[in-house]
Amino acid sequence: MSTEFPIFQIVDENGVLINEDYKDKITEDLVKKFYYNIVRIRTFDRKAISLQRQGRLGTYAPFEGQEASQVGSALALEKDDWVFPTYRDHGATLTFGAGMARTYLYWNGRVEGCVPEEGKKIFPPAVPIATQIPHAAGAAMAEKRKGTKNAAIAYFGDGATSEGDFHEGLNFASVFKAPVIFFNQNNGFAISVPIKKQMNSKTIAQKALAYDMPGVRVDGNDIFAVYFQTIEGFDRARKGEGPTLIEAMTWRYGAHTTADDPSKYRDQSQSATIRENRDPLLRVERFMKANNFWDEDWVMKVKEETATEVEQAVKDMESYPKPNINDLFDNVFEKPTWTIAKQKEEYFQLIGREA
Numbered sequence: 001m002s003t004e005f006p007i008f009q010i011v012d013e014n015g016v017l018i019n020e021d022y023k024d025k026i027t028e029d030l031v032k033k034f035y036y037n038i039v040r041i042r043t044f045d046r047k048a049i050s051l052q053r054q055g056r057l058g059t060y061a062p063f064e065g066q067e068a069s070q071v072g073s074a075l076a077l078e079k080d081d082w083v084f085p086t087y088r089d090h091g092a093t094l095t096f097g098a099g100m101a102r103t104y105l106y107w108n109g110r111v112e113g114c115v116p117e118e119g120k121k122i123f124p125p126a127v128p129i130a131t132q133i134p135h136a137a138g139a140a141m142a143e144k145r146k147g148t149k150n151a152a153i154a155y156f157g158d159g160a161t162s163e164g165d166f167h168e169g170l171n172f173a174s175v176f177k178a179p180v181i182f183f184n185q186n187n188g189f190a191i192s193v194p195i196k197k198q199m200n201s202k203t204i205a206q207k208a209l210a211y212d213m214p215g216v217r218v219d220g221n222d223i224f225a226v227y228f229q230t231i232e233g234f235d236r237a238r239k240g241e242g243p244t245l246i247e248a249m250t251w252r253y254g255a256h257t258t259a260d261d262p263s264k265y266r267d268q269s270q271s272a273t274i275r276e277n278r279d280p281l282l283r284v285e286r287f288m289k290a291n292n293f294w295d296e297d298w299v300m301k302v303k304e305e306t307a308t309e310v311e312q313a314v315k316d317m318e319s320y321p322k323p324n325i326n327d328l329f330d331n332v333f334e335k336p337t338w339t340i341a342k343q344k345e346e347y348f349q350l351i352g353r354e355a
Contacts, residue, residue: 005205005217007249010224013278015286022228028293031284034223035299037071038281040306041091044100047310048107052258056318057107061088065221065253065271068280069185071095072226073153073246076234082121082139082152084132088185089155093122100313101320110323130160133169133182140173140180140243151179151237153230159190161204170245174211179237181230182245185220187252192265208245220248221280224287251278 010019010026017023045064051057063070070091077083077096085093090103097120106113106125114124121139126132136154143150160166161184173180184204188195201207208215214236218225226248233244253271255262262268275282288294329336329344336344348354 005203005215005247008216008218008225008229009222010228011222011283011287013283015283015288015290017287022224025228026224028291031288031291031293032298033075034071034227035281035284035288036302036306037075037095038067038223038284039302040309041067041071041094042281043303043306043310044094044103044313045091047314048104049254049258051104051314052107056314057104058109060107060258061256062254062258063088063091063252065274065280066185066187066250067091068223068283069183069220069226069248069250070155072223073155073181073183073230073248076227076230077153078150078234079119080121080148080150081234082123082136082143082150084123084136084139084152084154085125086129086132086155086157086160087125087127088157089125092155093125096120096122098122100309101316104313104317105320108317110320111327112320130156130163130165130169132156133160133165134172135169136180136182137169137173137176137178137243140178140237141176144176144179144240149179149238151181151234153181153183155183155185157190158184158186158188158195158204159193159198160184161207162190162198167210170207170211170213170243173243174213177240177242179234179240180243181233181237182243183230184245184247185250186247187250189256189266191256191260194266203247205245205247211243211245213243213245215245215247217247217249220250221278221283223280223284 010022012018042064045062048057048060049062052060070089074092074095083093083096094103097117099117102113116122123132133154133156136152140152186204190198203217205215205217216229218229229246251274329340332340
């Protein structure tokens with residue numbers, strides 16, 4: 001671990017407050033909000049994996065184990081801020097207000113899943129690595145030019161920091177003091193490549209030095225640390241002090257996607273150890289019990305409510321009108337080119353239908 005970028009914690013693995021500076025800021029309502037949102041997105045995530053295994057969703061990117069990073073950062077956003085997610089950040093977008101049924105639609109291959117709820121500035125999930133980072137910098141620059149206090153957050157994994165878009169986005173944001181947080185979830189692997197084989201840098205946070213912006217390394221399974229560090233980054237951004245790079249150290253229990261076998265490139269026994277000792281939900285539970293916030297009836301109610309919400313979202317997704325095949329061809333260009341028209345004609349001949 002770099003001595004210049006120690007991992008910031010507020011609550012340790014045992015649920016013990018170790019940073020007294022934040023004691024008065026941690027209320028029962030806030031802790032229960034943390035707990036509720038982690039349970040909610042974990043329930044969503046597990047259901048999605050089950051649906052994919054049943055053939056009711058397409059290939060899916062799970063995030064269990066990274067909930068503290070996604071919930072903690074998303075809860076720090078204001079309602080008019082921008083979110084630029086990757087394909088694995090639906091926990092963050094759901095926390096910010098994305099529709100659950102729409103999110104399932106995305107994983108069912110539906111374009112409607114890329115459309116945010118009314119009034120929510122959520123960019124479509126970026127599948128190409130790091131392309132959303134310059135977009136976030138640009139949106140933040142635009143908000144600054146308009147004179148608002150709105151900010152942006154870009155989510156990305158450790159592999160994205162090896163892409164040119166990462167450096168270009170940070171450079172633009174730095175030069176123009178854009179109000180944006182670059183939020184890295186470092187789970188140790190860029191698909192199958194361990195971080196030690198990907199870069200010689202000891203940390204990702206230290207890359208902020210090249211762009212003269214604050215770089216912060218946090219325990220990504222400590223939702224308290226993630227939340228308050230993200231808020232502090234946004235406070236600086238809204239004051240005109242520019243961007244922040246946050247490296248959240250975390251771990252994803254399962255596969256990169258449901259088409260992947262992680263046992264081929266990493267020791268999966270680590271997941272069991274981390275789940276037992278560093279699980280983000282378990283840490284909040286331990287903190288609640290240690291501080292007399294734990295209410296068994298309330299916890300059961302949360303689990304029942306989130307399970308009901310997820311089941312209803314699945315019903316809504318599966319009862320959605322079937323897609324219009326014409327959309328594949330008619331919405332590529334304002335006026336279809338002859339090549340698109342030819343493809344459309346040949347496709348409909350193939351399936352024995354008229355366009």
